[in-house]
Amino acid sequence: MEQENEAARTGLARRWPEAGVALLLMAGGIVVITDSLRVGIGWADDGPLAGYFPFYIGLVLVLASAWNLFQAARHWKKDVVLFATWPELRDVVSMLVPMTIFVVAVAFLGLYLPSALLLAYFMRRHGSFGWLATLAISAGVPVTAFLLFERWFLVPLAKGPIEAWLGF
Amino acid sequence: MEEFSNLMHGFSVALTWGNLGFMLVGLLLGVLIGVLPGLGGANGVAILLPLTFSMNPTSAIIMLSCIYWGALFGGAITSILFNIPGEPWSVATTFDGYPMAQQGRAGEALTAAFTSSFVGALFAVIAITFLAPLLARFALQFGPPEFFAVQMLTFCSFVGMSKDPPIKTLAAMMLGFALAAVGMDSVTGQLRMTYGFPQLLKGFDFLIAVIGLFGIGEILLTMEEGLSFKGKSAKINPRVVWHTWKELFRYKRTFLRSVLIGCWMGITPGGATPASFMSYGMARRGARDKDAFGKGNIEGVVAPETAAHAAGTSALLPMLTLGIPGSPTAAVLLGGLLIWGLQPGPLLFVEQKDFVWGLIASMYLGNLVGLIVVLTTVPFWAAILRIPFSIIAPVIVVICAIGAYTVHNSIFDVIMMLVFGVLGYLFKKLRYPLAPLVLALVLGDMAESSFRQSMLLSQGGLSIFFSNWLVGSLMVLALFLLVLPGWGAFKNFLRAREARGA
Numbered sequence: 001m002e003q004e005n006e007a008a009r010t011g012l013a014r015r016w017p018e019a020g021v022a023l024l025l026m027a028g029g030i031v032v033i034t035d036s037l038r039v040g041i042g043w044a045d046d047g048p049l050a051g052y053f054p055f056y057i058g059l060v061l062v063l064a065s066a067w068n069l070f071q072a073a074r075h076w077k078k079d080v081v082l083f084a085t086w087p088e089l090r091d092v093v094s095m096l097v098p099m100t101i102f103v104v105a106v107a108f109l110g111l112y113l114p115s116a117l118l119l120a121y122f123m124r125r126h127g128s129f130g131w132l133a134t135l136a137i138s139a140g141v142p143v144t145a146f147l148l149f150e151r152w153f154l155v156p157l158a159k160g161p162i163e164a165w166l167g168f
Numbered sequence: 169m170e171e172f173s174n175l176m177h178g179f180s181v182a183l184t185w186g187n188l189g190f191m192l193v194g195l196l197l198g199v200l201i202g203v204l205p206g207l208g209g210a211n212g213v214a215i216l217l218p219l220t221f222s223m224n225p226t227s228a229i230i231m232l233s234c235i236y237w238g239a240l241f242g243g244a245i246t247s248i249l250f251n252i253p254g255e256p257w258s259v260a261t262t263f264d265g266y267p268m269a270q271q272g273r274a275g276e277a278l279t280a281a282f283t284s285s286f287v288g289a290l291f292a293v294i295a296i297t298f299l300a301p302l303l304a305r306f307a308l309q310f311g312p313p314e315f316f317a318v319q320m321l322t323f324c325s326f327v328g329m330s331k332d333p334p335i336k337t338l339a340a341m342m343l344g345f346a347l348a349a350v351g352m353d354s355v356t357g358q359l360r361m362t363y364g365f366p367q368l369l370k371g372f373d374f375l376i377a378v379i380g381l382f383g384i385g386e387i388l389l390t391m392e393e394g395l396s397f398k399g400k401s402a403k404i405n406p407r408v409v410w411h412t413w414k415e416l417f418r419y420k421r422t423f424l425r426s427v428l429i430g431c432w433m434g435i436t437p438g439g440a441t442p443a444s445f446m447s448y449g450m451a452r453r454g455a456r457d458k459d460a461f462g463k464g465n466i467e468g469v470v471a472p473e474t475a476a477h478a479a480g481t482s483a484l485l486p487m488l489t490l491g492i493p494g495s496p497t498a499a500v501l502l503g504g505l506l507i508w509g510l511q512p513g514p515l516l517f518v519e520q521k522d523f524v525w526g527l528i529a530s531m532y533l534g535n536l537v538g539l540i541v542v543l544t545t546v547p548f549w550a551a552i553l554r555i556p557f558s559i560i561a562p563v564i565v566v567i568c569a570i571g572a573y574t575v576h577n578s579i580f581d582v583i584m585m586l587v588f589g590v591l592g593y594l595f596k597k598l599r600y601p602l603a604p605l606v607l608a609l610v611l612g613d614m615a616e617s618s619f620r621q622s623m624l625l626s627q628g629g630l631s632i633f634f635s636n637w638l639v640g641s642l643m644v645l646a647l648f649l650l651v652l653p654g655w656g657a658f659k660n661f662l663r664a665r666e667a668r669g670a
Contacts, residue, residue: 014598017594017597017598018598021594021595021598021600022339025339025343028343028346029342029346031361032346032349032361035360035361035363036360039353039356039358039360043628047355047620047623047624048620048623048624048628049356050353050355050356050358050360051360052620052623053349053616053619053620054345054346054349054360054361054616057342057345057346057349058342058346060338060342061339061342061343061346064335064336064338064339064342065339067335068335068336068339071335083597083598084392084597088392088393088394089392091391091392091394092388092391092392092593094391095387095388095391095561096388096590099384099565099586099589100586102565102569103569103582103583103585103586106569106573106579106582107579107582107583111566111569111570111573115562115566115569118562118565118566119559119562119563119566121562122558122559122561122562123558123559123562125558126557126558126561127556127558127559129558137559141563141566142566145566145570149219149570149574153219153222154222155218155219155221155222155574156574156577157570157573157574158573158577158579158582
């Protein structure tokens with residue numbers, strides 16, 4: 001019990017993601033500037049070159065992120081605000097990991113089977129559903145999606161080897 | 169009264185059985201989106217946009233805008249019954265709406281919310297009907313410098329008016345512009361920032377960004393907050409509705425004030441969320457009995473709902489006439505117009521009369537039908553919210569993935585959606601605003617080309633932006649808004665130094 005309370009109060013300090021995002025945006029700005037310099041930021045015979053506008057965008061992005069980084073660094077020691085507690089972050093990761101696996105699976109297997117598996121996983125892992133309800137809903141959602149999108153609105157969804165084997 | 173005959177013509181376009189059907193489907197889908205956590209106006213419309221690819225543009229925009237009205241209505245249901253704002257603009261509605269539901273007056277609160285939404289939207293549509301043609305005629309004289317100045321004003325007002333830190337607003341906006349610049353440059357045909365990846369040739373699609381940032385990001389936030397739905401039950405019968413309507417007549421002044429705030433905030437890109445808070449605050453300040461607010465005062469439901477809908481609707485005015493959306497959802501609708509080959513802007517009113525007036529007529533009809541639909545179907549939506557989160561969450565992820573995939577039939581987009589989702593979560597937590605990022609991503613190419621055309625006209629001199637009174641005053645106003653937060657910080661700095669000195 002004692003440990004649980006302790007875990008609830010500690011967490012990831014906000015300064016880390018704050019600095020991380022600022023550095024990421026700064027890197028993005030540098031990428032933009034580099035490529036703008038490559039295509040040319042000056043003036044050709046027929047008007048401004050392709051890098052003319054993005055160069056300044058990149059420049060402002062780098063400057064703004066540098067300021068945000070500076071602010072994070074300035075309050076580094078004093079900043080005790082939490083980004084999120086560890087249990088909260090664990091909940092986020094418990095969503096993010098299956099979601100990532102789902103997206104990778106969609107790339108290889110098409111949309112339908114991974115959707116059913118994702119639903120089944122959540123209903124068993126986070127909900128207290130019996131196998132029958134799990135089976136019905138996790139099969140029902142992809143079937144509904146198939147009817148709604150492919151049949152009625154004629155919009156094709158991602159398909160993989162299983163759908164090809166079934167003849168769609 | 170040319171507008172009136174145009175509007176009548178619009179009604180004849182919108183009032184076909186097919187279009188009425190699409191309106192109804194759109195409204196139901198919209199309320200569903202508004203009720204479900206993680207799906208909102210912007211990403212809901214983005215996800216459903218591919219459904220309309222095979223329709224004609226008029227029916228498509230009627231359905232999409234009805235999805236938007238539906239989402240606006242739906243946000244009120246969750247705020248009042250569950251104390252969960254389904255949309256950011258309905259946060260202020262929870263202040264008095266939920267206490268009313270706790271006291272067993274849920275029916276009254278819902279009727280008041282829906283009616284206020286309807287009134288707000290109705291006045292905003294009337295404003296659009298008469299102002300849009302004027303503005304469009306005026307904007308016909310705009311050249312590239314004027315367009316760039318208006319765009320500049322839009323973006324600067326984000327920096328100046330936003331509640332989020334101004335430098336972070338600037339950074340988010342620049343990220344949007346940078347992402348918009350990726351891919352083939354439309355003027356020179358050169359590839360920019362693709363670094364050899366063929367997937368990047370087309371650039372980043374803002375629809376994917378919207379689905380990721382708002383949809384996936386919101387789901388991650390909801391997971392963190394550990395949501396459990398505990399709702400109040402809702403019963404609406406005609407007697408309650410009639411009784412509430414009679415009571416609402418007492419709040420004419422609140423309605424009027426909220427409509428004005430909403431329309432102003434919607435046309436300038438303030439958006440529905442600040443409009444709803446501002447209107448709530450003004451209503452409380454102006455009330456005789458200030459303490460009743462927050463404890464279930466019906467006026468506290470009327471004020472934010474009216475303003476939010478007025479703002480949400482009038483955000484379409486600059487979108488249609490200038491091609492500059494006032495909100496992320498309006499930006500998505502603008503993206504839809506571009507996909508169907510319609511260039512929003514003043515010429516739309518000359519070249520696509522059927523489309524424009526059909527849309528405006530459908531706004532009148534959509535809101536009226538919407539009011540009837542939500543009043544009759546509330547118990548059904550409340551039941552949907554009782555579905556456990558362990559089903560809702562994966563279903564929303566699947567819906568987002570479907571939406572992201574169907575935009576270009578590309579798996580790469582689904583992966584990008586996930587990346588934008590994580591970014592959206594981080595940005596929300598660290599108070600980087602998402603709206604300027606999305607608007608910059610949508611308007612980036614347009615802003616760049618109007619800037620480059622202006623530079624061509626002036627052979628590289630920035631003085632073109634001050635060459636006549638119109639463009640000059642727009643630029644001065646934009647620059648003023650840009651430096652406004654700096655001025656505030658400077659004053660604080662001086663005051664702090666004075667305090668230390670004394």
